[in-house]
Amino acid sequence: MDDDVIRNCLTTGVLSLSALVLSACITQPRSGPPPAPFDAVVPGFDPDIRYVGFNPDYVQINEDVLARLKKSNDGSLDFLALSGGGAGGSFGAGLLVGLTELEDRPQFEVVTGVSTGALIAPFAFLGSEWDDELQDAFAGETASELLKTEGIGIFYRPSFFKPEPLRNLVDQYVTDELVSAVATEAEKGRVLLVATTNLDRQLTTYWNMGEIALKRDARARELFRDILVASASVPGVFPPVMLDVEANGETYQEMHVDGSATVPFFLGPELMSLWSDPIGILDNANLYIIMNGPMKSPSSMTKVNTIEIVSKAFDTMLIFGGRSAIGEYAALSAQHNMNFSVAFIPPDLAFGGSLDFDQNERERLFQFARTCARQDLIWFEKERLADALLNSSVNSEDLDLHFGIPENCPTQPAGEDDRDRGVAMAADRLLGTDTKKPAE
Known part of the structure; x- marks a missing residue:
């Protein structure tokens, strides 16, 4: 019998059994959430x-701070929003390194991140001096071990893979030095800013990671990392993170998961409060959005197994x-006369999906974005993007987001089996059958 057929049968069988056991047995003890959000x-x-x-009590902007931002260093106001995308984070990491090499990387006054974008965000915030750490984190060996399980452990954990x-990956790079550097820039x-999803409140x-870093002690580093x-x-891939909080003199726990569960990326409540922009602070500001994934995907058959369904749904x-x-x-x-640029993994580039943590594939994606950025071929400008969105139907395949694969970018075109590569890797890791590298 073909190895792929065997693996699919094992995946379906084991995960079906896992789902039964998980639904019947796993209720880990925890403190309740606070009574008010x-x-x-x-x-x-x-x-x-x-x-x-979007509690208005927390949406407060100090005009003096914004004015100071506008005058900082290069004299422009630059926003960067980093999306989720799992293994696609190698794209955003390579893009930033390529901008450094192009000598056209802004000092971003506001950086926000969600999911894998949250992991990139501190490096993007601190600038090119941290490019070596950024490349190592997203194109190096360590991330290849993210999808790890311990056999029977799946039956009593609230996720498929170990936390x-x-x-450990985050702890390796969130050092005292990094947290201190973030604090210095916050000053x-x-x-x-980084987003999580409070699963208890569904909010x-x-x-504000800079405010956390300003505490400059071990607790600041611990919360920063958490x-x-x-x-x-x-959710389901990795376990949630429980955060201790206090309300009305009592101690509670909040359950936090991937920020992408509620927002794909963001500029923060601060910017939302400036919708009317009474002081014109956003005039001619630069907004950059890095999507660590594609903006469209070709139709393909979804296999009937849990990993495939979870991955494709995500x-x-x-x-x-x-x-x-x-x-x-x-x-x-x-509305505010801002310059607007978006980058994303092009639809004609081979990409194995958010679970494809194979190091060779992440390195290839990193180098693709790096080369394109270095050649100044990475951004999809506002006018072209608006035209593509306006001239497309609800069908993703009608959306014209083709900008080709720039010459000399180290890549190969997308193939029919590329999407399955990340799913196959996840299934192999889950089942302990990772003895054969998924087909190229």
């Missing part, structure tokens, strides 16, 4: 380290959530 605070930190949902590899008025939580892990913890959510959000921010940029 906006009153809880993280012990030892000021309440303003986070914004819950330790993701936590200048720059802003670093987005926006964390938030990044939570933002990248895809990727579909990212695609359509991202397209909707891009439309909103395109309108925002037009």
Whole structure:
């Protein structure tokens, strides 16, 4: 019998059994969530380290801070939003390194990140001096071990894969030096925000990572790390992160998961509060959005197994959530006379999906984005994007987002089996059958 058929049979059988056991047995003890969504605070930190949902009490902008941002260093106001996308984060990482080599990388005054974008965000915020760490994190060997399980462990964990590899990856790069560097930039008025999803409240939580870093102690590093892990913890793939909070003198726990569950990317409640822009601070500002995934995907048969369904559903959510959000921010940029640029994995590029953590594939994706950025071929400008969106139907395949594969970019065109590669890797890791590298 063909190896792929055997693997699919094993996947379906084991995951079906796993689902039964998980649904019947797993109820891990935990403290309850706080009674009100906006009153809880993280012990030892000021309440303003986070914004819950779009609570207007937390949406406060200091015009002096924004004016200071506009005058910082290069004299422009630059926003960067980084989306989720799992293994697609190698694209965003390579893009930033390529901009450094092009000598056209802005100092972003506001950087935001969701999921894998949250893991990129501190490096993007700190600038080109951290490019070596950025490349190592997203194109190096460590991330290849993210999809790890321990046989029978699946029967009592709230996820398919172990939390330790993701936590260890984050812990390796979120050093005291990095947190201190973020604090130094925050003191200048720059802003670093990361989103998680509060699963108890089903709300987005926006964390001001610079305010956290300013505490400059071990607890700051621990919370900084926990938030990044939570933002990248895809429900079902990785376990949630439990955060201790206090409200009305009592201690509670909040369950936080991948920020992509509620937002594909964001510019933060701060920018939303400036919709009317009474002081014109956004005039001629630059808005950059990096989508760590494609904006469309060809039709393909979905296999009847849990990993395939979860993976494809997640990727579909990212695609359509991202397209909707891009439309909103395109309108925002037009309203405030902002320059608007988007980058995404082109539809004609071979990409194995958000679970394809094979190092060779991540390195290839990293080098593709790096080369394209270095050649100044990476951005999809506002006018062209708006035209593509306006001239497409609801059918993803009608959306003309083709900009080709730039000459000399180290890649190969997409093939029919590329989407299955990441799913096959995840299934092999889950079943302990990772003895054969998925077909190229």
